[in-house]
Amino acid sequence: MRVKVTVNGAAYERDVEPRTLLAYFLREQCGLTGTHVGCDTSSCGCCVVVMDGERAVKSCTMFAAQADGHQILTVEGLANGGTLHPMQQAFWDQHGLQCGYCTPGMMLTAVALLKRHPNPDEAEIREGLSGNLCRCTGYQNIVKAVQQAADVLRQQPAGAVK
Amino acid sequence: MIPAAFDYLRAHSADEAFAHLQKRGADARVLAGGQSLIPAMRFRLARPAVLVDINAAGDLNHLRVNDGVLEIGAIARDSDIERAQWITDRRWSLIRDVSRVVADPVVRQMATVVGSLCHNDPAGDWTTTALAARATVVVRGKSGTRTVSIDEFLVDSFTTAVSEGEMALAVHFPVPDDRTAGSYQKIERKVGDFATAAAAVQLSLNANGTVREAGVALSAAGPCAVRVEEAERLLVGQKPSADLIRAAGEAASRRSSPQADLRGSVEYKKDLAGVLAARGLRQALSRLGVQV
Numbered sequence: 054m055r056v057k058v059t060v061n062g063a064a065y066e067r068d069v070e071p072r073t074l075l076a077y078f079l080r081e082q083c084g085l086t087g088t089h090v091g092c093d094t095s096s097c098g099c100c101v102v103v104m105d106g107e108r109a110v111k112s113c114t115m116f117a118a119q120a121d122g123h124q125i126l127t128v129e130g131l132a133n134g135g136t137l138h139p140m141q142q143a144f145w146d147q148h149g150l151q152c153g154y155c156t157p158g159m160m161l162t163a164v165a166l167l168k169r170h171p172n173p174d175e176a177e178i179r180e181g182l183s184g185n186l187c188r189c190t191g192y193q194n195i196v197k198a199v200q201q202a203a204d205v206l207r208q209q210p211a212g213a214v215k
Numbered sequence: 216m217i218p219a220a221f222d223y224l225r226a227h228s229a230d231e232a233f234a235h236l237q238k239r240g241a242d243a244r245v246l247a248g249g250q251s252l253i254p255a256m257r258f259r260l261a262r263p264a265v266l267v268d269i270n271a272a273g274d275l276n277h278l279r280v281n282d283g284v285l286e287i288g289a290i291a292r293d294s295d296i297e298r299a300q301w302i303t304d305r306r307w308s309l310i311r312d313v314s315r316v317v318a319d320p321v322v323r324q325m326a327t328v329v330g331s332l333c334h335n336d337p338a339g340d341w342t343t344t345a346l347a348a349r350a351t352v353v354v355r356g357k358s359g360t361r362t363v364s365i366d367e368f369l370v371d372s373f374t375t376a377v378s379e380g381e382m383a384l385a386v387h388f389p390v391p392d393d394r395t396a397g398s399y400q401k402i403e404r405k406v407g408d409f410a411t412a413a414a415a416v417q418l419s420l421n422a423n424g425t426v427r428e429a430g431v432a433l434s435a436a437g438p439c440a441v442r443v444e445e446a447e448r449l450l451v452g453q454k455p456s457a458d459l460i461r462a463a464g465e466a467a468s469r470r471s472s473p474q475a476d477l478r479g480s481v482e483y484k485k486d487l488a489g490v491l492a493a494r495g496l497r498q499a500l501s502r503l504g505v506q507v
Contacts, residue, residue, distance in 0.1 A: 054223060071223030071266070074253075093216050094254045096407055101321055108294075108324045114253045115325065118223050119246075119270055162321055169298075183406040184319025 056121040061130025069117050076100040078117035087128035087157050088112055098185030101158035102127050109165035128157035139205040140164055149198035151189035159185050163199045171207055218256035222265045229384055232269050233355055239265045240380030247290050247330040250322050285388040293323035305502050309397025309417045313344045319407040329383050335375050335439050338409035342369055342440035347415035347430035350388045356381040372438045395419040396502035398495040410435045411478040412487040416495035420503055426450045433488050436471035443470045455500050455507050464493030
């Protein structure tokens with residue numbers, strides 16, 4: 054079947070089998086390998102992308118066909134040219150990663166969380182990220198990174214960042 | 216772990232979905248949030264030949280209070296409920312509790328209440344909640360639309376009253392009166408795991424403080440969610456007391472017939488069912504300003 058998905062602002066129109074999962078569509082059809090596949094069964098959150106600007110979804114548990122006609126934001130779409138997105142900068146500054154495998158999913162879950170909830174407290178951040186697993190560092194610096202990003206994003210005029 | 220091949224049909228309305236199911240019913244499954252169905256397909260535990268995707272069916276995307284009933288359409292997401300304005304009213308406290316512990320916060324942005332009822336996993340959260348809150352499910356079939364009580368809807372593990380070619384359109388929760396509160400108590404090993412045990416409770420009190428209506432149900436306590444009728448009977452008409460709650464908890468323990476697995480032994484899970492039911496009853500009462 055023919056699907057057309059807008060990924061990071063660019064349209065990708067491809068012929069796919071209906072059983073093609075969105076994560077594999079992004080990685081193999083669009084060549085955007087920043088979306089990672091961890092557990093493959095919706096448990097780990099490595100594959101999280103943002104759909105239509107607001108909803109964090111696990112792209113391993115969704116068919117590409119379901120994204121037909123929708124907007125998808127992946128980690129490749131966060132930076133603005135050479136400038137890191139405040140969430141990326143915060144993960145850098147706060148050492149919010151070690152191996153980096155979970156990082157794209159963590160950041161996109163957090164981006165969607167802050168869009169809905171610009172000033173979360175620590176418990177709300179931890180709860181919001183509880184569907185994303187990190188197997189290296191523990192979560193302390195990830196939480197700090199999201200707090201930093203929240204502070205930065207609140208200072209910026211609406212619409213200035215994705 | 217790629218699902219077996221299937222034909223994909225997109226429905227833009229309930230009518231269109233129903234027409235697809237009439238044509239391909241024997242082989243077809245409805246795709247709503249997909250958070251149970253897609254993993255099952257990936258493990259090849261499910262191999263539907265046809266998926267009817269209802270995510271674009273706008274007329275199934277409703278969440279509204281209408282004529283004394285909370286109507287949740289087939290593609291309303293768990294996260295829509297978690298974020299609804301009215302959810303903070305204590306009469307909805309059972310539903311508020313459960314909407315925060317189903318799966319994990321990202322899964323809840325796709326997962327649907329009606330899909331969870333149709334999946335009817337023995338350890339489901341919404342099935343148990345629907346029993347305690349005495350919900351009904353609206354099912355469309357060949358001879359029209361019918362309303363099925365949740366007790367009749369939940370037939371057996373992964374089996375419901377929805378037959379071939381039919382589909383569930385919505386679940387209806389009666390709007391409780393303002394002397395109502397509930398609680399959902401769930402023990403899980405980690406966020407997103409199935410419940411080791413869980414109990415859903417909803418209580419309505421009379422003006423004199425006695426129990427007018429009681430709903431008590433358990434998850435992970437049998438082939439599908441179970442109603443603890445004995446506990447409900449014990450509670451109705453009585454003034455809440457520590458002894459009454461203990462007796463209701465013991466009834467829940469007796470009613471629970473779990474399976475042993477890595478989450479715990481039968482003995483442990485049976486005990487837990489009673490503890491959680493009693494804890495839920497105490498919390499519901501405390502939300503109503505009654506300490507026991």
